[in-house]
Amino acid sequence: MGQVTIYLDKETAEKMRSFVEAKRISQSKWIAELIRERLRTEWSDSIVELAGAWGDLPAAEALRQEMGEDVPREAL
DSSP: OOOOOOOHHHHHHOOOOOOOOEHTOOOOHHHHHHHHHHHSSSSOOHHHHTTTHHHHHHHEEEHHHSSSOOOOOOOO
C-alpha cells in the first residue's frame, strides 16, 4: 500500500478531523475514498438507474427543432 504525505492549513485540518470523528472513520480512509470518487470513470449505479426516469421529457432533437437558425458570427 502506498503512502502520501499532505500538508493542510490549520482550519482545513480541524474541519477534516471533526468530520471523520463524526463519521467514525480514519482520516486516511476518508481521503482514500475521496480520491477513488474523483478517479471513477463510470457512472454510479444510482445515476445509471435514473436513465429514462422522465418519460415525458422530449429528446434533444425534438427540443432543437424549435430553435431556428443561429445568428452569423462576427469576423475577428
